[in-house]
Each structure stands twice: as C-alpha cells, then as structure tokens.
Amino acid sequence: MLFIGGKWRPASDGRVIDILNPATEEVIGQVPNASSSDLDDVLAAAAAGFATWRRTAPAERASVLDRAGRLLLDRAEAIAATLTEEQGKPLEESLAEVRQSAEYFSWFAGEAVRSYGRLLPTAPGRRAWVERRPVGPVAAFTAWNFPASLPARKLAPAVAFGCSIVLCPAVEAPRTAAALVQALADAGVPPGVVNLITGDPPRVSEHLISSPVIAKITLTGSVPVGQTLVGLSARHLQSLTLELGGHAPVLIFDDLDPDQLGRAADALVRAKFRNAGQVCISPSRVFVQEAVHDFFVEAVVERAAGLALSPLANARRRDAVSSLISSSEANIRTGGVQPEGPGFFYPPTVLTDLPPDSAVLRDEPFGPILPLLPFTTLEDGLEQANAVPYGLAGYLFTANTERADAAIAGLDVGMIGLNEVALASAASPFGGVGLSGYGREGGTESLEAYTVATAVTTKGAP
Structure with a gap:
C-alpha cells in the first residue's frame, strides 16, 4: 500500500x-x-x-x-x-x-x-x-x-x-x-x-x-x-x-415564519448529523433569537430524534463525544445515551439550557452534538458566535437583507452560508481564521x- x-x-x-x-x-x-x-x-x-x-x-x-x-x-x-x-x-x-x-x-x-x-x-x-x-x-x-x-x-x-x-x-x-x-x-x-x-x-x-x-x-x-x-x-x-478545527456558529433570526423555520431546521439537522457530525464545517453552536427560540428547538428535536446515524470513526471519538455530553450540565432533549452492541455508534443529541462556560460551547465536538441557545439582538448573537478562537465556517438564516448583510460582515470566519449549508466546492476557497x-x-x-x-x-x- x-x-x-x-x-x-x-x-x-x-x-x-x-x-x-x-x-x-x-x-x-x-x-x-x-x-x-x-x-x-x-x-x-x-x-x-x-x-x-x-x-x-x-x-x-x-x-x-x-x-x-x-x-x-x-x-x-x-x-x-x-x-x-x-x-x-x-x-x-x-x-x-x-x-x-x-x-x-x-x-x-x-x-x-x-x-x-x-x-x-x-x-x-x-x-x-x-x-x-x-x-x-x-x-x-x-x-x-x-x-x-x-x-x-x-x-x-x-x-x-x-x-x-x-x-x-x-x-x-x-x-x-x-x-x-x-x-x-x-x-x-x-x-x-x-x-x-x-x-x-x-x-x-x-x-x-x-x-x-x-x-x-x-x-x-x-x-x-x-x-x-x-x-x-x-x-x-x-x-x-x-x-x-472548527466550531461553526448558526444564527437563526426571528423574521422567519413557521414554514421558513421548519425548512431551516431541516437544513440544520441534515448538515449537523451527516457523517455522524464528523465534519469540520458542521454547525455546532446554534443561536436562536428569543422570539422563535422555543418553536425552533422543538422543530430540531422532532427531526433529530428519528435519525439513525452512521458510526463514529473510532472508540476515541465516541468516548470524547460521551465525555463532552456528560460534562455539559445541559438539558438533553434527545439522545445522550451510548447504545449497546458492536460499532462506534452514538445517537443524535440535542442540548439546551447550557451554562455559558460549558465545554460543549468551547471545544469542537466533532460528533453528533447540537447545542441550542437563545440570543436577543444581532449584536448579542454575533458576540456569542465569535466567542471561540475557531473561525472556519458560520451560518445564518434570515429573510431580511439588511440583517443578512450585517451578520455576514460581523462573523469572524473563513466561509459563510446564508440560508445555505453546502459550502465546499472545487471552485471555492476552503479555509478559516484563528485556530x-x-x-x-x-x-x-x-x-x-x-x-x-x-x-x-x-x-x-x-
């Protein structure tokens, strides 16, 4: 070989x-x-x-x-x-x-x-x-x-x-x-x-x-x-x-109607849990504007709960995911329990009510972990999104052009998706900033x- x-x-x-x-x-x-x-x-x-x-x-x-x-x-x-x-x-x-x-x-x-x-x-x-x-x-x-x-x-x-x-x-x-x-x-x-x-x-x-x-x-x-x-x-x-590494933030804005929020949840869950979350540009910190937070969380939980995922790559990765979740001090809305039997499988896990110093928000999860948190204003959302030393990818979902332009300008990352989660192509530069x-x-x-x-x-x- x-x-x-x-x-x-x-x-x-x-x-x-x-x-x-x-x-x-x-x-x-x-x-x-x-x-x-x-x-x-x-x-x-x-x-x-x-x-x-x-x-x-x-x-x-x-x-x-x-x-x-x-x-x-x-x-x-x-x-x-x-x-x-x-x-x-x-x-x-x-x-x-x-x-x-x-x-x-x-x-x-x-x-x-x-x-x-x-x-x-x-x-x-x-x-x-x-x-x-x-x-x-x-x-x-x-x-x-x-x-x-x-x-x-x-x-x-x-x-x-x-x-x-x-x-x-x-x-x-x-x-x-x-x-x-x-x-x-x-x-x-x-x-x-x-x-x-x-x-x-x-x-x-x-x-x-x-x-x-x-x-x-x-x-x-x-x-x-x-x-x-x-x-x-x-x-x-x-x-x-x-x-x-990456620790991609997602901003979900409150100008989206229920149908648009549902489509955003579809895209987010699909992007997060493909390859069991082992994707460097995977959405891994989701910030949802307060007015639509509860609705969006339920939409994500409903979609994630029924997914059957492929295995993690090895036992080290599975153990790292399990350790992050057990130390998160979060409300586990779905998943969070390692299944019995052969294979390095772990279920899709959605977390809410995390303390701001949770390791899940600080360390790249590189697995099927999706934390969701509320934010108030655009400035608050950007502050939370940029609070880690990683800067590979970031995502936002909004129907408001002015908000979109401001959020794109404010995200400190190398690649951005607006109402879109597919970023990589041969014609597009791939890379990040910071760590x-x-x-x-x-x-x-x-x-x-x-x-x-x-x-x-x-x-x-x-």
Whole structure:
C-alpha cells in the first residue's frame, strides 16, 4: 500500500497497522507502517518526480488530471464501497464524496493551463514580469472524516501546478486515498510525482518535514497537530496551509415564519448529523433569537430524534463525544445515551439550557452534538458566535437583507452560508481564521498555495 516512485510495495520491515470497520469493530485489512528507510525512499522519489514534472507542459498536466477524474467516476461505486467500509459513512454520502473528488480533478485540469503571471509596466528598454512557479515537493496530511475529498483537494492542485506530492492519509481510512493515487497512476502521472505513505503519524510527519526536500506542508487535521507541524517546519521554513478545527456558529433570526423555520431546521439537522457530525464545517453552536427560540428547538428535536446515524470513526471519538455530553450540565432533549452492541455508534443529541462556560460551547465536538441557545439582538448573537478562537465556517438564516448583510460582515470566519449549508466546492476557497488555520485550498486561491511568485526584470545587453 505504500506508493513510492510509481510502484506499490509493503513496508521494508514488514510492519503493519490494522484497519477497523467502525460499524462492526472488526479488522478489515492492514496498511503498511512505513519505516525510516521507506520515508527516505519517498523523499528521493518526490525530489526526482518534481524535477521532471515541473518541466512538463501545463496542457499535459491537465490531460493527466482530466483522465484521472474520469477514471474516478468510472470506479465510483467500488471506491465508495471501500470508503463506507473503512470510514463508516452511509454509502450514498460516500458515493457523493467520490464524485466530488472527481470534480476536483477535472476542475483543476482546467486551472493547470491558467497559472498566469503578469507583465509589469517598465521604463523604455526594460521588460518585467511575474511568473508562477511550482513551490516544490509537497507533504500532504489528511484526516479520516473525508478520505476521498480531502486527499483530492490536495492532490489536484499539486499535480496541476507542477509539484510532486507525498500523500499521508489517516491510517483509519487509507484505502480510499490509495484508489485516488491509483487513478492518477493509471492516467499517466510519471513515477515520483504522486506518492503515498502510511504509518505512525508523529514519526512520519517529523521525518518528512525535517527534510529540506519538502518545500510545502498542507494539513487537514486537529489544532494540536497543526501546532506541532508549525514547530517542525521552523527549521526549513516550509510553506504551510493549515485547515484545522472548527466550531461553526448558526444564527437563526426571528423574521422567519413557521414554514421558513421548519425548512431551516431541516437544513440544520441534515448538515449537523451527516457523517455522524464528523465534519469540520458542521454547525455546532446554534443561536436562536428569543422570539422563535422555543418553536425552533422543538422543530430540531422532532427531526433529530428519528435519525439513525452512521458510526463514529473510532472508540476515541465516541468516548470524547460521551465525555463532552456528560460534562455539559445541559438539558438533553434527545439522545445522550451510548447504545449497546458492536460499532462506534452514538445517537443524535440535542442540548439546551447550557451554562455559558460549558465545554460543549468551547471545544469542537466533532460528533453528533447540537447545542441550542437563545440570543436577543444581532449584536448579542454575533458576540456569542465569535466567542471561540475557531473561525472556519458560520451560518445564518434570515429573510431580511439588511440583517443578512450585517451578520455576514460581523462573523469572524473563513466561509459563510446564508440560508445555505453546502459550502465546499472545487471552485471555492476552503479555509478559516484563528485556530482554524491559515491558507486556502480550492478555487483559484490554490494557485497561490502551490506556486511561488518569481519576479523577472530585464534590459538589453550590458
């Protein structure tokens, strides 16, 4: 399962890590635990791959990505089945994720030929321009909650703009990422351009980042891991893109009528509990204006109570969710009890009447926990919404344009949904502020993330 220099191979010392099905807790496979020798090999492969790929015409890079995207669509059902088995989300969600990954490949195929620089005004007899050059070999670390789309969001721009990449997927769900790498290999990406490593995360990250071969680091993961990688990058001052935790606020305003509140509740419950709440942009703190608070709470409880959720990713996540709820000092309106039997399941849990210092309001839940609280004025709602150090996503539901504009201006987050909960797309920049990280992936902003600007000034012969 290690993919180094265009070839699949086991770990050099034969060590492996078990992969569990989170719905049954059964071992469904194993993944290599890369050795130091394997990591040295992948660094050498990435350096060689970059030397070739950076000189490859953008049109050829685009063709490879386009072919890989079409291969993903052809293989979508099989990849989705693997994704569901190792990560746990419903098959319908897995299939949508694989198709979104194909969209990243095809969208960045178009961007590969649009990595424009610019001409600069100069004095007579001189010329000056800025060109975009690939940043270099990339070390990419991805989380387990979206094992197809998170790797795709890093693979696609790296390949498009001439970088080589060492992809390090989460060991909980690595086979999905391997399917993406295989699609790129089958599409004709040269050896060493795309590589895949699995193993003990702290050891792998320290080994890769300590090497001067790696020019860029991109992480989708937790805040503590992001802080660790920032420290590791200090020696060689690598470029960093960090998409870390989120604790997304939602503002529900009192200008909505009962039908509109019902539709908002539908959207909120759907967004909150997909993938069992294991989504970094998941709504996780809901502030409801006082006049409609009780009505909206009942609407949410009614919709959440009947949901059957997919499992959490592992026992650690289930225990963390259970601990947050037990310490919340809240009124548990539905859920809150871990079911018996195999699998890391936890029911949708709606909380009200929380004390302002509750850990649920401070710490990212990353699970099926939905707290609802009242607010009075717009200013009060924004103060509560911005009261945490995270700033990834935020949502608001209102029919009043003036309120919407003021709330959008006042939310300190990187992405905002107005009467909408679907934020991620290939064409849109994804990222946050504060402890949610910095830098953007997706959209034309990826050009800045995966290239460097080189300024050139010329004049005639000396």
